[in-house]
Amino acid sequence: MTFATTDLCDDHPQLLENGCLAVLPPVFRHFGKARTFCGRATTLKVFEDNALVRATLEAPGNGNVLVIDGGASMRRALVGGQLGLLAQNNGWAGIVVNGCVRDSDELDACEVGIRALGVHPQKSSKKGEGERNTRVIISGVPVCPGDWVYADADGVLIAQQKLA
Structure with missing residues (x-):
């Protein structure tokens, strides 16, 4: 699927206005080879514990995007190189x-898109x-299971419906 978050925002001002489309604040860093990615959200809420992250990434992803609310903790990493490979391979x-990653060089070698605070x-x-x-x-933006996530070099969007 080809899209640009800028075009999606331009094409759907009414969804931005009514809150059915939201832009995450520009605080997320890019990791992984896929600079552009989209899919339906699978959500997790964890705090400095990634056992559920691993269990989720071990299952088939079916083109979904895992959205992890890690409470914006900057004290531990929730995703590392092994989990990046799981995401790619599954x-x-x-x-x-909404937190940190580690093994950034390993993550950058994975064929998956990753955004994290640090x-x-x-x-x-x-x-x-x-x-x-x-x-x-996530950074003040609600994300529900099944919402659509669109990410590229310009930002990350959360939509309540498929846009592109």
Whole structure:
């Protein structure tokens, strides 16, 4: 699918106005080879624990985007090189992390798109705590399971319906 987030915003001003289309704040860094990606959102809410992230990425992604609300923690990484490979090999279109990643060189070699707030060398805990397929808030923007995520060099959009 070919799209540009700028064009999607220009083509859908009414959706931006009524909140059915939202733009994430420009605080996310790009990782992975796929600079442009889109798909339906699969959501996780975790805090400094990535056991659910691994379990989710081990399943077929079917072109979806994993949206992880990590509470914007800058104290531990939720996604690293091994999980980037899982995402690539299991058909995930991308990952959006409201938190940190690590192994950035390994992530940059993966055929998947990844956005995160930053990098941190410390791994997360593995207790399995968190929520799957629930409404999350990413930088003030609500994301529900099944919403559409569109990401490119200009930004990340969250849409309540397929746009392109």
